[in-house]
Amino acid sequence: MIIAVSDVHMAERPSDRQVKAxxxxxxxxxxxxxxxxxxxxxxxxxxxxxxxxxxxxxxxxLIESEPALSRLIEISRKATVHYIAGNHDFHMLRMWELANNRFPFEVTKPLRLEDGMTKLFFIHGYQLEVLANPYCKSVSAYETFSEGLCIAGDDTGNAADKLWDTFNVAKSALDGIKRLPSDLKGAIDSMMQSQGIRMTGPHNTRAMAEQLASSMARVVYLGMEPDEFLISGHTHRPFCNPEERIANTGSWNKEPCDHYSFIEIDDGRVALRKF
Known part of the structure; x- marks a missing residue:
C-alpha cells in the first residue's frame, strides 16, 4: 500500500482560519x-x-508544523516515509543532506517505487512548470531560486525582494547556475505569483505542464523509464489517467482544488481519494 499526498502548505498563513483548519x-x-x-x-x-x-x-x-512532523516520525516507525522536495519546501532537501543519516526520513527529488506490477515514478512537479515557464527553463536555476526563497522568507511576505537584494549584493550566489534567465527579477517575481496567475494566467503553464507530463517525451526530460507511472503534484489539480500512466495528487484544499485530495495505490492500482 502506498499513500501519496502533496501541497498541504502547512503554516502558510498563521493567522488565516482556513489554513489552520x-x-x-x-x-x-x-x-x-x-x-x-x-x-x-x-x-x-x-x-x-x-x-x-x-x-x-x-x-x-517548522515549529508551527511540529504536530504534523511528530506524527510523521511516529508513522515512520512502522511504515516508510518518503519526503520529496517541492519548490516551497526545497530547503528540506538541504537540511536532510546536512543531517546525514540523523534525519527522520529520506528527502529526495525523484522517487521510484513498485507496487504490484506497477512501476511508479514520483516527483513534486515543479520540474514540469519550469519547462513551461517563459522566464526560466533551467531546473538548476529554479531550484536555486526555490531554496533562496525558503531561506529569505519571513512573516512579511517579502521573500522575492530579499532574494533579489541578496543576488545584487553577492553575485557569487549565482555561480554554478546553468542558463541564467535574461530577466532574473522577472523570473523570481513570476515564481511568487498566485497559483491561478502562474498556472492559468498569461503563461498558461498548467496546460503545457500537463501536456508535457502526458507526452512520452517525459522519458527524456524527466529521466523516466517508458513503462513507469508518473505521479506528481504542484498544479493543485487532481486527476488520474491510467491509460497514459499519469496522475496528480491535487492539493490539500488549495486553489483550484476544493477538497482534501490524495492518491492511494493498492496492488498496483492508482486511485484518487478524498479525505
Whole structure:
C-alpha cells in the first residue's frame, strides 16, 4: 500500500482560519492513515510543498508544523516515509543532506517505487512548470531560486525582494547556475505569483505542464523509464489517467482544488481519494 499526498502548505498563513483548519485536517488524515491503510506498513509519500517555507520565516514555519512532523516520525516507525522536495519546501532537501543519516526520513527529488506490477515514478512537479515557464527553463536555476526563497522568507511576505537584494549584493550566489534567465527579477517575481496567475494566467503553464507530463517525451526530460507511472503534484489539480500512466495528487484544499485530495495505490492500482 502506498499513500501519496502533496501541497498541504502547512503554516502558510498563521493567522488565516482556513489554513489552520486545513492543517488540523491534515493531522486527522495522518492519524487515520496510520491506523488504517498503513497500519501494517507500506509507504507514505509526501510529494512536496508539505510545509510552506516561502512566505514564512522557515524556522517558525517548522515549529508551527511540529504536530504534523511528530506524527510523521511516529508513522515512520512502522511504515516508510518518503519526503520529496517541492519548490516551497526545497530547503528540506538541504537540511536532510546536512543531517546525514540523523534525519527522520529520506528527502529526495525523484522517487521510484513498485507496487504490484506497477512501476511508479514520483516527483513534486515543479520540474514540469519550469519547462513551461517563459522566464526560466533551467531546473538548476529554479531550484536555486526555490531554496533562496525558503531561506529569505519571513512573516512579511517579502521573500522575492530579499532574494533579489541578496543576488545584487553577492553575485557569487549565482555561480554554478546553468542558463541564467535574461530577466532574473522577472523570473523570481513570476515564481511568487498566485497559483491561478502562474498556472492559468498569461503563461498558461498548467496546460503545457500537463501536456508535457502526458507526452512520452517525459522519458527524456524527466529521466523516466517508458513503462513507469508518473505521479506528481504542484498544479493543485487532481486527476488520474491510467491509460497514459499519469496522475496528480491535487492539493490539500488549495486553489483550484476544493477538497482534501490524495492518491492511494493498492496492488498496483492508482486511485484518487478524498479525505
Amino acid at each position: 486545513d492543517d488540523a485536517r491534515f493531522l486527522e488524515f495522518l492519524d487515520c492513515t496510520a491506523s488504517d491503510q498503513l497500519s501494517s506498513g507500506g509507504h507514505l509519500v509526501l510529494l512536496g510543498d508539505i510545509v510552506d517555507l516561502w512566505r514564512r520565516d522557515f524556522v517558525r514555519a
